[in-house]
Amino acid sequence: MANTFLMLFMFYHSLHNGIANDLAKVDNYRYHMDLYKMMLGNYDKRIIPQCSDNPLKVTIQLAPREIVDLREQQENGEFQLWVRLSWFDCNLVWNKTDYRNISWLVVSYRDIWVPDITLIEGIDFIGNMPNMKQYRARITSNGQVHFNFLTVVNTVCHMDLTYYPFDVQMFDFTFTSWIYTSDALNIQASSNYGDLTYFSPNQEFIVKEVAATSTTQPYPCCGGNFSLVTFTLKIKRRPTFFMATIVVPFVIITILSFAGFALPSISGEKITFHTTILLATVVFLLLVQDQFPSTSETFPKIAIYFSISMILSCVSCVMSAIVMYIYYNDLSGKKMHKWVKLIFIEWLGKIMLVTEIDLPYHICKVQQEGSIQRKPTVSQEEIRKSRKSRKSLKDLEAAEKIDYDSILLNGIHEDLEDEKSSPNKYLRKSPCNDHDPSRNDLDPSTRKMNDWELLAYTVDRFFTVFYVSVTVLNSFVFLIIMKSQEDRIS
Template sequence: NMPGMRDYRASISSTGNVMYNFPTILTITCRITVTYFPFDHQVCKLKLGSWIYSGKYIDLENLWEKVDVSNFLTHNEWDVVDTLAKKNNIFYICCPDPYPDITFHIHLKRKPIFYTITIIFPGFLINILTFMGFVLPPFSEEKITLHITVLLSTTVFLLLVQDKLPSSSEGFPFLAAYFAVSMGLVCISCVFSAIVMYLYYRIPEEHHIPWLVRYIFLDKLREILCVKGEKALNDESVVQITDIRSVKTGESLSQTKCVEIHSGSEYRIEPGHSLSMEGEIPEYAEDSNHRHQSCGNERHITNEWKLFSNVLDRFFMSVYLCLTIANNVVFFSIINNYDGKDIPLQ
């Protein structure tokens, strides 16, 4: 049905020519391919012909090979790239006469600026926020908190983007694949942060760094990734706190503990406790030296775990950065190389 057709009459000249002009609005449905959304090109076909009268009674001819778009109103989402008008004569089994039709091919290009600002640019910012999580030191609890927050933000953002993506089973949009990979990288960054924090707070009495891990990360990767080794604690920064009452009973050294004294820190000695000093109790000097050496070994193992977590964190940051750059380069390269010129109008 063509609205407006019954409101106007045909004009018949003395030569027998019949002209039937009337304004109407036609709504057509086009099959679209969303592979390159929002930088996609589409070709819509508008077919005009008669189902009742064959070419014996009505013959259709196109006056021009192009569609007249001089009165075309600028659309806020689509631009007309090219047009084509073609006549077709179709023969059906039922009838010997052809049924002519005029098919108009309209090449459309989507304007991507709106989707670039509202979809692609926020997704790029999410990648930057995820990278900033690796800048935080391994001992910071906000490290994994930031990554989890970014993951939740990405999930909510994808729910909003889902309403803007056109639904089609003709193809999978590269933009959806780009966000799927980005969300996967955010999930991996959360796992990386959890591993780094777990290793940073490793208990030295229970676990030692394997020699192969020490060789790969502490000896090789540390120099490649430019990670500075954590400064070892001085002997003056580690003291032994001993229960004096136990010293007198011969059970003192079992309660001896190693405590790190950092600059600016204050420690209060509880009543009945004091700091053991070298030479104060000669009979326990040898065992005190053994305890002091044990504290030094414990401190060394702790520093190794902290250094290992720093190197591993820098390594994870490099892996995430490389994967993110690769994801962006592949996506924008595919989009940049697509111009829609290979789409045939016919």
């Protein structure tokens, strides 16, 4: 009996509490409805809530969320922003004790007056700040209105790529009222800095800060002064990717161009090698040019560095052409002027530490056994023909050597017997002592480099020193400028 009574009591108690909670919810909903009707029943959203002689103060805070896209060449960018507005509306004040301690109320954008905040730098065709009207406002019992909304905006961005890829960009977001002057509406920043707490990290840029400034700008065309709040977003580019993919390969190609001066003139590949380096330099310059805006206000230092390197590559091609022209000038039979030999061979040669170098195919080979002197009979005319046809001198020498040995095998060894009795007999017949006036290669001067070859070697040495010095200086100055910029922004 006692158990039955206890169960009935618990059932009655739970039923009573449930009904009481449902009645409380219904009552709370009724109070919200009454509050909503009382606040907005006679509310006119077309009139600014200026309840005193002072202008209505609207505070604004900007919280960047993400850099969606940044287009350097078009000088515009796409950003996701979190805009927070707050103002006092004297027509939206109530006593919360009269409404079951309801301290806040959420209303639609279309139900209350909202300041016509405009982003001056916006270039979006859909709207100045799209999706703004889709969000709701939160009203507190003391009449404070908080309107926060998230939007994606396209803005104009004046890019300064002077120190690319170590550049720092500044983007302005200027908010103002489109119709209300500062006498009616005063827009102020809620703090000196924006909020970066919820910013999503970007792989290309690092956000340094968001500074806020409040000013008043006169617009004579529009009836007075207007309040403006400018948020300046400061971002720094991450240079690692650009240094690894653009700068470092270009420096390597520049260093590789030094090898072109080490090629011998007889190879005929000096101009081809430097032309290839020039084409690679042009490709890198075009690669970087696609990322820069078409403006002359700021010219990137890296573009200047690439342009100077391209000019030096062109100069290296001209240098190689000059060296090749001098080297093969002996084919024309022209005689070198004395002043050219004095200035470029003797004076410049001493400065460049150039000495006459014996050519292998001009030296008589001495065979120790029997004191027989042997020299391949390669004439100067044959050398000229081999240069024109790119035929190897070694092939000519080998051919001459084979002919000479075949002669020895065919019975000319009788002369060796005569040489024992008359040592000078064979020497008179040897190629090294056959002084035929028509054989220029037997002249004692031809045992060394001829004047044109020596001049080409000296000029090539001078061009090498000049090109390497200017290229290293150009690269060194560029790296110093980039390093100083990196230290300054750090």
